[in-house]
Amino acid sequence: MARNPVREAATPLLALISAVRSGRIDLPLPELHRRASAAAARFDQALLHIGLDVEEQRRARYAVYATVDDVAQTLPGRGAEGVEWARRSMVVRGFGENIGGDRFWMLLADMLAHPAGHADLIELYHACLAAGFHGRHRVGNTGSADLNRTMADAYAALPHVRAVSETELVPAWRGRPTPRRTAGAWAPLLLAASVLAGGLLWLLLVLRLILGQTGQPALAAMAAINPQTPLRLSRRADAATQPTSAQQSRIAGLLAPEIAQHLVTLDEDANSVRVRTMIGQLFRSGSDVLEPGRQALFERIARAVAQEHGAIRIEGHADSDPVTSLAFPDNQALSDARAQAVATVFRGLLPDPKRVSSQGFGATRPIATNATAAGKALNRRVEIVVPRTE
CATH class of the missing domain: 3.30.1330.60 (OmpA-like domain)
Structure with a gap:
């Protein structure tokens, strides 16, 4: 049996709506409504065999239905099909109400206040948020931040998350004790030599710059020994023109x-x-x-x-x-x-x-x-x- 049978039962429907939202599947709204309704019926049947009480079943169904409605009604370019979906939405057909999915947040907040008895449902709600349910957080300047914070709170409330840090991944495997390697007696000398070498390099560069600046007068004096124009022989008669080779x-x-x-x-x-x-x-x-x-x-x-x-x-x-x-x-x-x-x-x-x-x-x-x-x-x-x- 799955660790969380509630979430497992909702996976086909959440996977369908997530694929439509991301564009991996392109379906007309009537066809999406038909497929979602069939998957929702199978989800309802699965809940009957899991052992949840009536209130837990109602919360699970509401989360999944509201997620399908929220994603479907925000798909671009649907026009009149979107209006028809709102009239025959999953929540309207399953619960007889149309309040824009606000009950989703109230139910989740109630369970987060007492997470110990609602672990499977909290994980289902987290999966719905990941699949695309935004509700009122879809608008407003802080909607994205509020949505991320709510998802983080839901994830942190799950018991298996809190136990991860205390659980050994592979208890049968043990590391081999390794003695601590010390730097050794030569480490201080090597460090000092490195610092000294760096200092000498820096000193060399500084002295080279100083020598280049202070040595310019001497170089200029040496260069002045040579004439500034090419030497020419003083001739009494014009030199014979040499033919070009x-x-x-x-x-x-x-x-x-x-x-x-x-x-x-x-x-x-x-x-x-x-x-x-x-x-x-x-x-x-x-x-x-x-x-x-x-x-x-x-x-x-x-x-x-x-x-x-x-x-x-x-x-x-x-x-x-x-x-x-x-x-x-x-x-x-x-x-x-x-x-x-x-x-x-x-x-x-x-x-x-x-x-x-x-x-x-x-x-x-x-x-x-x-x-x-x-x-x-x-x-x-x-x-x-x-x-x-x-």
Whole structure:
């Protein structure tokens, strides 16, 4: 026999109305009324064999009937069918009254005041609330909260709920006694070492920032040793114009759109051909992350020099503005990181990534004065160097 035969007997009818409410079953109201009436008749017959007294049977029937009516009359889009249901509702046919299910709350409150003798019925009422009975709690700002509180009160009143915490789930199974594991004698030393290591790391970061800030004058003095403009020989006569090599012409042809837009320029000497960027805003400020659209420029340069023979060197250069951060303590570190970022783009496109190397020079090799914004923009550059073979 079921633990709660009353609720067990009501399950088919509550399952039907719950499925209709959730949309899992779509029935016209007349068909729902026919099925619910048949299930209610079977529920009434089952109550006669359970052994409830007349009052308990009446309370059980009222709860189930009111739940069916409450859900059916709130289904959307029923129109005239809803009016007909109200005239022939379950409560009207079973009890001859139509008070909107308010008696449900009065009966439940009465049983919660003395739950000891009404455990099965309280569980049935809780099941009705779960199936969709809202009654007067369907409207109002606090209706949902009041409904949840009532369900919680009903559930807490059930004797098997109160006994759960005192019942062993598997009495035949016993846990194995396990001795308590202590941290051991080394634990304080390990903890102290961890704290010391954290403190030293913090001190290192602070000293690095201080060194970066206080070392700027020395770095500026060292940089001032180098001339701010490229060295030029003083000639009495104009130097003979050197013809452009076929190698430079070939690379220039592949980069013609970029040269026309003044994005890059080409230069060569006896040993190398050099592709030099002409736009200062290649990377985000103080970062080695390329600005949007700049990677495409370097990809085009990579394809242009890929067919040349020999190693490809990426050189990073910076202006004289000081940089101090945890990631980049000075311009030298920043220019090196930017050169590596461009080298990564090249390696992803070349069949032999080992051809690519990178090096940063900081602000030590300016090609323009750092006294003006335009000059600084030219000095913030990347140069791609390939060996001259022709």
